[in-house]
Amino acid sequence: MGDSAIMITFGNEIKYDTHKKIKAFMDSLENDPFVGLIECVPAFINLTIFYDPLVVYNLYKKRNKTESMSPYKVVSSIIKKRLQQIDSNQELIHRTVSIPVCYGGEFGPDLEYVARHNNLTTDEVIYIHSNGEYLAYMIGFAPGFPFLGGLSEKIATPRRPSPRTAIPAGSVGIAGAQTGVYPISTPGGWQLIGATPMKLFLPNDNPPSLLQAGDIVTFSPISQDEYNETVLKGEGQ
Amino acid sequence: MINVRELEEVIDLMNRSSVQKIHIEHEGTTVIIDKAEATAVPPKREQAEQHHVQTRAVENSYEEKEDQVDGDTQQHQVLSPMVGTFYSRPEEDADPFVQVGSKIKSNDTVGIIEAMKLFNDVEAGVDGEVTEVLVDDGQVVEFGQPLFVVK
Amino acid sequence: MSLRVIKPGLLTSIQDLGRKGFQKHGVIVSGAMDAYSLRIANLLVGNTDHEAVLEMTLMGPKLKIEKDCLIAITGGNLSPAIDGEPVPMWKPVFVKKGCTIKFGPCKSGCRAYLSVAGGYAIPEVMNSKSTYLRGELGGYKGRALQADDVISFNEQSHHQSPLSKKEVTESFALANWSVNYKKFLPLSESPIIRVTKGSQFEYFTESSKNECAKMPFTVSNQSDRMGYRLSGPALKLTHKHELLSEAVSNGSIQVTPDGNPIILLADRQTTGGYPKIAQVITADLPLIAQVKPGQSIRFSFVTLEDAESLYLQKERQLKELKSAVSLAFKNK
Numbered sequence: 001m002g003d004s005a006i007m008i009t010f011g012n013e014i015k016y017d018t019h020k021k022i023k024a025f026m027d028s029l030e031n032d033p034f035v036g037l038i039e040c041v042p043a044f045i046n047l048t049i050f051y052d053p054l055v056v057y058n059l060y061k062k063r064n065k066t067e068s069m070s071p072y073k074v075v076s077s078i079i080k081k082r083l084q085q086i087d088s089n090q091e092l093i094h095r096t097v098s099i100p101v102c103y104g105g106e107f108g109p110d111l112e113y114v115a116r117h118n119n120l121t122t123d124e125v126i127y128i129h130s131n132g133e134y135l136a137y138m139i140g141f142a143p144g145f146p147f148l149g150g151l152s153e154k155i156a157t158p159r160r161p162s163p164r165t166a167i168p169a170g171s172v173g174i175a176g177a178q179t180g181v182y183p184i185s186t187p188g189g190w191q192l193i194g195a196t197p198m199k200l201f202l203p204n205d206n207p208p209s210l211l212q213a214g215d216i217v218t219f220s221p222i223s224q225d226e227y228n229e230t231v232l233k234g235e236g237q
Numbered sequence: 238m239i240n241v242r243e244l245e246e247v248i249d250l251m252n253r254s255s256v257q258k259i260h261i262e263h264e265g266t267t268v269i270i271d272k273a274e275a276t277a278v279p280p281k282r283e284q285a286e287q288h289h290v291q292t293r294a295v296e297n298s299y300e301e302k303e304d305q306v307d308g309d310t311q312q313h314q315v316l317s318p319m320v321g322t323f324y325s326r327p328e329e330d331a332d333p334f335v336q337v338g339s340k341i342k343s344n345d346t347v348g349i350i351e352a353m354k355l356f357n358d359v360e361a362g363v364d365g366e367v368t369e370v371l372v373d374d375g376q377v378v379e380f381g382q383p384l385f386v387v388k
Numbered sequence: 389m390s391l392r393v394i395k396p397g398l399l400t401s402i403q404d405l406g407r408k409g410f411q412k413h414g415v416i417v418s419g420a421m422d423a424y425s426l427r428i429a430n431l432l433v434g435n436t437d438h439e440a441v442l443e444m445t446l447m448g449p450k451l452k453i454e455k456d457c458l459i460a461i462t463g464g465n466l467s468p469a470i471d472g473e474p475v476p477m478w479k480p481v482f483v484k485k486g487c488t489i490k491f492g493p494c495k496s497g498c499r500a501y502l503s504v505a506g507g508y509a510i511p512e513v514m515n516s517k518s519t520y521l522r523g524e525l526g527g528y529k530g531r532a533l534q535a536d537d538v539i540s541f542n543e544q545s546h547h548q549s550p551l552s553k554k555e556v557t558e559s560f561a562l563a564n565w566s567v568n569y570k571k572f573l574p575l576s577e578s579p580i581i582r583v584t585k586g587s588q589f590e591y592f593t594e595s596s597k598n599e600c601a602k603m604p605f606t607v608s609n610q611s612d613r614m615g616y617r618l619s620g621p622a623l624k625l626t627h628k629h630e631l632l633s634e635a636v637s638n639g640s641i642q643v644t645p646d647g648n649p650i651i652l653l654a655d656r657q658t659t660g661g662y663p664k665i666a667q668v669i670t671a672d673l674p675l676i677a678q679v680k681p682g683q684s685i686r687f688s689f690v691t692l693e694d695a696e697s698l699y700l701q702k703e704r705q706l707k708e709l710k711s712a713v714s715l716a717f718k719n720k
Binding site: 001004005014026045046050053057143144145184186201204206207 | 408409410411412413414415416513514522523525584587632633634635637639640657658659667668669670692693695696699700703
Binding site for chain 2: 564565566567568571572708709711712713715
């Protein structure tokens with residue numbers, strides 16, 4: 001992927017097993033980074049490794065006293081070696097994060113549409129959505145935005161034909177077979193079914209994202225009053 | 238082994254400074270660079286990239302002063318303050334700073350010398366009239382090499 | 389009180405080399421579009437090369453300097469002037485308190501950088517001072533500069549003294565040396581941007597691959613720090629591919645379903661779901677950053693080895709420049 005990043009593909013479809021390999025390899029690189037590693041970005045089927053070619057070059061030049069070398073080849077061979085050392089049978093430990101959601105009303109203008117589309121009542125949609133367990137495969141698109149897998153096909157709904165120009169932060173939505181939460185206000189075409197008072201993007205914290213790739217996410221219904229209370233108390237964190 | 242590029246940098250830095258002699262030891266290799274003896278001509282390396290920086294040691298024939306008074310005709314020479322590439326104009330398609338016949342003041346810029354990716358202004362250092370231009374635009378010049386004759 | 393914004397210009401923001409290490413949290417990198425110009429602006433005033441500077445776009449700002457300082461202006465030529473007198477770029481300039489720096493018409497390039505010795509006093513958010521405009525974080529209050537904003541300078545570096553000791557009777561004093569900037573920023577009207585093959589290059593038809601390498605593309609008006617939308621020959625996939633979202637990089641060239649390429653730049657999202665036909669080499673990213681909407685560009689495919697050696701060559705040149713600058717400071 002150009003002169004400063006390498007993408008490693010672990011599979012060709014969204015699968016837990018692929019996710020497990022990606023997560024295990026990322027953890028091993030982060031726990032024991034090679035010199036020049038900048039950061040790893042996990043996705044559904046691959047891991048992208050960003051590195052500083054100059055740092056790699058300078059170190060290698062010092063060690064091997066040669067000037068004709070490619071930082072890409074050096075990093076590739078490091079990665080190949082590291083890949084062999086990964087024990088992909090090891091079970092992943094997942095954190096579970098529960099996100100309170102106030103469904104419907106002004107927060108979920110598309111809840112009724114989602115219900116109609118799937119021949120359900122709004123209560124049934126809420127029940128199905130809040131009883132699922134969702135795996136955060138990756139964080140991307142916007143700061144703290146989780147790509148969640150595991151939405152019941154019973155409430156899958158296509159995107160809106162034309163996107164909204166601004167979706168408020170905290171909105172919980174459905175797009176096709178995916179569900180997610182908008183951490184910051186952005187344009188978007190998702191069907192909005194509710195909102196959480198919780199903050200998913202925390203720029204002053206480390207890590208700055210409430211959710212990490214590999215987390216299990218659950219949603220628990222709250223009333224409008226509970227929503228307002230949480231916001232007032234500033235307990236969004 | 239000390240690499241050639243690093244050596245070039247050292248020589249370049251020396252040429253631009255008043256250091257006369259330097260002794261480097263690195264992983265068993267010793268290099269002595271002595272400006273006075275002008276023995277530090279490094280081996281030619283493969284020209285892998287454009288490199289305008291000159292690596293030759295300074296020759297002794299030029300004296301280290303800004304201007305040289307030539308006999309009793311009151312002729313001054315404007316000397317190059319460093320090793321590098323001489324440019325007679327500020328931009329490619331601009332007029333030269335000075336030409337034969339130009340009246341100049343001591344602090345006027347009369348040319349530019351490029352060394353190590355820096356353009357260095359050359360000041361006249363003397364008031365007068367340019368009677369001769371001794372170097373071409375884009376020519377590599379030595380430290381102390383006469384650039385202009387000023388009357 | 390050090391610098392007061394009188395007119396903000398089209399888009400003036402605080403940027404450094406970007407917010408690295410947080411992409412897996414979805415935090416975009418931001419940072420200067422033209423990183424070489426930023427680094428040189430910093431070298432010229434004695435800062436470390438990743439210090440934050442002002443990035444100015446097409447129409448520069450008008451700024452009041454409220455404290456003696458050493459500055460440098462690099463990047464595209466937005467006709468900078470101090471108290472009405474044109475001021476040269478790519479060299480240190482000592483500016484006296486009370487002066488006004490004003491930028492005029494854009495003569496070349498698109499983005500200019502204004503550094504100050506010591507740097508601007510901006511708090512770091514996630515290890516960076518860069519402004520992420522859409523996320524409203526970092527930089528000066530997370531936004532582009534506005535009229536009446538006041539930015540302080542940090543303690544000035546030791547390089548301040550040589551020029552300021554000079555008798556300064558005018559509004560400003562210039563160093564008698566400058567950077568051969570064409571080595572770092574060879575601007576042209578229709579630049580050729582070198583690229584390597586993108587991750588999904590093979591998904592595209594033979595004719596699209598050829599067109600991408602040969603035909604000119606025009607940078608559309610919908611181009612900003614996030615990315616440049618290009619128009620030209622429609623680039624087609626051999627067949628429909630369902631691509632899952634994955635990481636993208638600075639300079640990744642994605643192709644949207646309508647066949648138009650988008651070059652992803654400093655404020656890009658961390659991930660994308662469109663196939664990538666090509667990737668701009670790091671050494672040429674500053675050239676893209678200086679292209680204006682309406683200009684046409686061409687791509688030239690190079691090997692990864694070429695991309696790397698061009699990158700390393702630029703780094704060597706910067707290193708050389710750094711030694712030359714510190715020597716020039718000592719001599720003066």
